[in-house]
Amino acid sequence: MKSILVPMEEHVLIQSVLKTGLMLGRALDGYMEGMAITPNMPSSYASDITIGAIGDISFLDPEVRRRRSEASRRLFETFMAAQGVPRPDTGPTGLCFGWRLGELKEDDFVGHYGRAFDITVLGRPSDQANHPRPPTVEAALFESGRPVLIAPPTPPETFGATVVIAWNRSTETARTVALAMPLLAKAHRIIVIDLEDWGVSGPSTRELRHTLNRNGLPVEIRTVPNPNGHAGEAILSAARSMGCDLLVKGAYTQSRLRQFIFGGATSHILSNTTVPVLMAH
Incomplete structure (x- = not known):
């Protein structure tokens, strides 16, 4: 269990996700890869139903998607740098991090891409706004074939003892x-x-x-x-x-x-x- 996927999206639990994920990474001396995610495209939008009936679809705007992806990357890389975690090309194998380049990926992709990792780290899901979303967790659980680590709202003081x-x-x-x-x-x-x-x-x-x-x-x-x-x-x-x-x-x-x-x-x-x-x- 050396390869850890950390889907990134700005929400109130993201610091707990990062800190809990890092505890896992340190315990396993593993590689942590971040990627920027967004909700799945609503089926009603894909079927050309009027936009007003869908709610907030700002994540479909290309510029919004670019900004969100960049914000997630900065957050992930800034956190790792502050914790002294190196990139994989700057030292021996062991705890290190990387970032999946490219545009925002939808929840379904988390399940598919997670098959190439040993474990995926996500926050405790909620239907409340600005929280980790249940569809992301469900995609990872049902589609990746791999375990999922759910981070609680407050990161633990110890992990796995x-x-x-x-x-x-x-x-x-x-x-x-x-x-x-x-x-x-x-x-x-x-x-x-x-x-x-x-x-x-x-x-x-x-x-x-x-x-x-x-x-x-x-x-x-x-x-x-x-x-x-x-x-x-x-x-x-x-x-x-x-x-x-x-x-x-x-x-x-x-x-x-x-x-x-x-x-x-x-x-x-x-x-x-x-x-x-x-x-x-």
Whole structure:
């Protein structure tokens, strides 16, 4: 896990995205690449529906796109320079950064381009203005085939020292645990939790612990109470109480439609986490 993609867009959480991403980069001694992003073109615009019915489409103006791309590049490069991170051609391999040249890319491109990286770093999504956008996170989760690190609103003081794995026995969570192994290998403490009456049929926490132990990882297991039946709330509460600075969880074991209608652990965690979350689908 040496290649890290950091999609850039000016919003209120961008400093947390950069700082959390840099913590990941330092932990992995990796290459961090920034790229400027923008929302997908509205389908109604592409179908020649009147502009007034679409809302703000300023991002379609070529000059606006150029300015936004340049602003994102300056922000990324200024941050990296201030943190003493070199470009890849100025020193030995290890922690370094680069920038993807070219115009703004839409959310869908994040998912496609992310396939060439080990992990993508994004901010906690929200429907509020001037926040990271849910479609960017969904594109990365569903299209890249790679894990996504969600940065919380406030960057953590430490990263990856105490890792909590929310184990629901699903294929998605099993894949996420496998993808997280480079970070698990560096953790001081790993806690695998499950919840009462939550998850799908599959291996128990003890069986997962056995496999992780075989990889040289000391693991604790806990069953967390879930009195209100809200798995996302229970997971975040347990993570906070355990001093977690990285939560590992599979994304969207239930369909997005079902989560939209009935709610779900993934949706709640994406909207409310205050710790970094590593997810994959």
